[in-house]
Amino acid sequence: MGINDELGFDARVAIVTGAGQGMGREHAKMLASRGARVVANDINAERAAETVAEITVDGGVAVADSNDIVTAAADIVQTALDAFGQLHIVVNNAGINAFGRFWEMDSETWWRVFDVSVKGVVEVSRAAMPHLIASGSGRLINVSSNALMGVPLDSAYAAAKSAIWGLGNTLAAEAKEVGVQVSTVLPVAWTPMTEDAFRDPVVQDAMRAHVPASAVSAFVAWLAHQDTTVYGEAFEVAGVAAARTAFSVMPRMKTAEPTPESWAASAGDLMQDGGLEPLRNASQSFRGQMVYLAPELDTVLPADAADVSVR
Ligand SMILES: NC(=O)c1ccc[n+]([C@@H]2O[C@H](COP(=O)([O-])OP(=O)(O)OC[C@H]3O[C@@H](n4cnc5c(N)ncnc54)[C@H](O)[C@@H]3O)[C@@H](O)[C@H]2O)c1
The missing domain is CATH 1.10.287 (Helix Hairpins)
Structure with a gap:
């Protein structure tokens, strides 16, 4: 395999959650540009439809889905089955964040951040798993964060992202038995989420230049590919840089x-x-x-x- 040989997905079917903006949109576009048929899920229906429009104008195949990953995961999987009859790849990308002191943040906000990340990943993965197994080349990619190590004022997000790490490591070992490859990515990218978090213009310029969201999509698409044999790890990914974490x-x-x-x-x-x-x-x-x-x-x-x- 050379750097110029395209990794084609041969009409495999992928769900990308949170595909209405940021990294999710880029993951959906990257997979579709290489021949995957994509369900672009986002709770924001308008933005999910925009992603689909961007894919189809480029000749790709995609359908929009606006179900909430926390409460309607089975419906997202059903969207893939109704549109394409099968499911090979799930990228659990959707996530939200909210900052505040642990003891001051209202309980509803704290649990919403945790639930979107953890319950959303659990429910979508649970609904998808039988179909990923049946596909014979199932790939499940979960999005965690370096925040799993703990970030002051970000307790719900840190707790959720470390839960995804532990969940991913466990599923990787379990799913290996049934031919599904599970991996975790800890990305850094310039997206609407980071625009909020990093206000220094020098940092913003460097992020725009070095860590576009689409660069993480290249790594995710490689992990998702049916010929890829690397899995079961948690990878730090930013731009063209990546590292296995331990x-x-x-x-x-x-x-x-x-x-x-x-x-x-x-x-x-x-x-x-x-x-x-x-x-x-x-x-x-x-x-x-x-x-x-x-x-x-x-x-x-x-x-x-x-x-x-x-x-
Ligand atoms: N941007 C970074 O540098 C960075 C770093 C570490 C981890 N991450 C993680 O990467 C993922 C993508 O991040 P991003 O920066 O592109 O985020 P983003 O905020 O730009 O996009 C997230 C998308 O998820 C959607 N979403 C939120 N809740 C949803 C739900 N319940 N159901 C369906 N869709 C929902 C949002 O509408 C939004 O379009 C997230 O899991 C985030 O935590 C991002």
Whole structure:
């Protein structure tokens, strides 16, 4: 495969949620421009229709869908089946954000941010899964964010995006058994959402130049392609730059006794920086801790348990 060989989707059917603007619109256009038939979902019906108009004027195939991913996920999947009879690809892109101190934000706003990200992804994925399995080349791509590490004044969004990360890693391992490849992207792009968040004109100019939304779409389209064998990872993506992400631990340390006083005396050691050990999954974390304490388990606990990596 060379850089000039186009990745064609051969009329495969894709749902892109939140496709009315920003990255979602670009994902829909990118997939359609390479021959996928696309359901452009957005709760904003007018903007979903605009996306479809942009696709069809370029000779692509798409239908608009304005169902809410939180409350009407099955209807979105039905739109794909009614229009195209099958479903191969889902890009769970829709998301919203709201800023405020955790203890000051009203409960309704907090849960709406969380629900659009988490419940929306769960419900759309649940409705889509039987059809992705049946397609024989199912691809599920969930959109998380580097905000999963925690961002002050953004607790609902951070909580939601870390939930998507854990969900995606779990689904990747489960869905591998049924031939569906699940991946997570943590994008950075210049969109209406970031226009709100970054007000410095120098940052805005750099984002416009280096991280257009369409660049993330190129990465998403590659992951979504039927010949792609890379999956089961969470990737940081911005413009032409990307990285696999990993959960890591610093060197393990032991305290003298299992008492609060002993931990108080060990705090300095615990808080020291050190070399990182990347952990690929929860089994590796468990194994690392247990073998550290009980070396006889080194030959008992499997080293590659639940590893969904394709490398
Ligand atoms: N822009 C970034 O740099 C960035 C960084 C990290 C993660 N993300 C994530 O990437 C995704 C896309 O971001 P964006 O910047 O393009 O956002 P955006 O705000 O420009 O677009 C999101 C779209 O989702 C739609 N939407 C909202 N709620 C919906 C619902 N319930 N059902 C259907 N559609 C709904 C909105 O109408 C909107 O058109 C989001 O999940 C976002 O959290 C963005």
